[in-house]
Amino acid sequence: MPMTDLPDLPLPGHGATAERLRGLTALGRADLVTCRLAEGHVDAVAIRAELGDLDQDQNRSGERWGVWAAAPSSVRAEHGPHGWRLTGDRPWCSGAAWCTDALVTAAADDGIRLFAVRTEHPHATPLDGTWPAIGMAGSDSRTIRFTDAPARPVGDPGAYVDRPGFWHGGVGVAACWFGGALGVADTLLSAARRKDPGPHALAHLGAVDVALGAARAVLDEAAARIDADPKADAHRLALRVRATVEATATEVLDRVGRALGAGPLCRDPDHARRVADLTVYLRQSHAEADLEQLGRLLAEGEGQW
Incomplete structure (x- = not known):
């Protein structure tokens, strides 16, 4: 997908969430960097729709949006006679030089707010040397320095994380991970179909199929549940889906490497890049911290599994 050819995916919770997740999965299977940038754009569209901001800037074309909201951040929002302005450094800004616009969280006097910002010089400057990554290198997730950047508030204080769609977006990221896993698994499947890889490699192939089937099932179930009750708290659902897909x-990654050895990692640049990209992208998960959060929700909640 050319970087200007952004997908038009259904909004989550509007009856076609499964189609949205399948679209993200297909992008991840083809290329995780492209998927990461596209996911940020379609997530921004969904956030703006949910918070009532899509009627803004309707005459502009060629917008490429990012969602730059990861903690920590030193961005401060000040409201003055000429409107809101943002100042400070925001790390982990995927598409730093590619995005034309971004949704950015910042601390204001009345709490953490979400703002729409044009990523224009001199108000938004990507800092060189802040993304020396090998995996996901092409996502260009540098730190952005905002300097008196004009900004438009999107929603009320706290609205970004308090809305149900926050967790719908988290499920969308898991769909991207699943696509990356499929891309890595494709290398093993292709190798097995070219020649008999031996019993151990075939056992790994069978185990990969089982794991991928489990991840696909939880994504399908999540899509159905989101569409059935889009305003329900999807926190526990998203944590469970993300943990399942991360484990898959x-x-x-482990089984394909054990089945095929170092060869594809050293001689197949597409496969080596997929492995490196997926390894980094998966670390958007908070690992045991997310599992602890899931366990706490279970222990303090009601109902069954």
């Missing part, structure tokens, strides 16, 4: 992707 981790198993796929």
Whole structure:
């Protein structure tokens, strides 16, 4: 997908969430960097729709949006006679030089707010040397320095994380991981279909199929539940989906490597890049911290599994 050819995916919770997740999965299977940038754009569209901001800037074309909201951040929002202005450094800004616009969280006097910002010089400057990554290198997730950047508030204080769609977006990221896992698994499947890889490699192939089937099932279930009750709290659902897909992707990385050895990692640049990209992308998960959060929700909640 050319970087200007952004997908038009259904909004989550509007009856076609499964189609949205399948679209993200297909992008991840083809290329995780492209998927990461596209996911940020379609997530921004969904956020703006949910918070009532899509009627803004309707005459502009060629917008490429990012969602730059990861903690920590030193961005401060000040409201003055000429409107809101943002100042400070925001790390982990995927598409730093590619995005034309971004949704950015910042601390204001009345709490953490979400703002729409044009990523224009001199108000928004990507800092060189802040993304020396090998995996996901092409995502260009540098730190952005905002300097008196004009900004438009999107929603009320706290609205970005308090809305149900926050967790719908988290499920969308898991769909991207699943696509990356499929891309890595494709290398093993292709190798097995070219020649008999031996019993151990075939056992790994069978185990990969089982793991991928489990991840696909939880994504399908999540899509159905989001569409059935889009305003329900999807926190626990998203944590469970993300943990399942992360475990699947981790198993796929391990089993494909054990089945095929170092050859594809050293001689197949596309496969080596997929492995490096997926390894980094999966770390958007908070690992045991997310599992602890899931366990706490279960222990303090009601109902069954």
